[in-house]
Amino acid sequence: MEIKKELNGTALTLFLSGRLDAVTAPDLDKVVQNDLTGITDLTLDFSELVYVASAGLRVLLLAQKRMKKQGSMKLTHVSEDVKDVLDMTGFIDFLTIEE
Structure with missing residues (x-):
């Protein structure tokens, strides 16, 4: 997975590409x-993210908890496959997803 960062004042966008799994989740965790x-x-742009595993979901949960205390977090450009994983795990209920 590759992570590109774009900072604009106090707004940070992370562009994720590839797979967010047990191998790559520590990179996002850092x-x-x-x-x-x-x-x-915080915006996580998933336009080039093709897969999310449980290790990746854990990092999303940690990011959401942190951002709830200091601002907001949203996911954008979420593919149907990734959206299905978020739906099946219940994450879709507490993550903000924008088209």
Whole structure:
């Protein structure tokens, strides 16, 4: 998975491409742990993300918990396959997904 970052003031957009799984989830976890200080608006752009595994869901949960305290988080350009995983796991109920 590749992560590209775009910072605009206190808004951070992360562009994820590839697979968010047990191998790549630690990379996103590092960003969540280290790069969200002072961020009030986090956007995860999933336009090139093709797969999310349980390890990736855990990192999304941690990011959501952190951003709930300091601002907001949303997912954009979520594919139907990834949306199906979010739906089956119940994550779709508490994550903000925009088209």
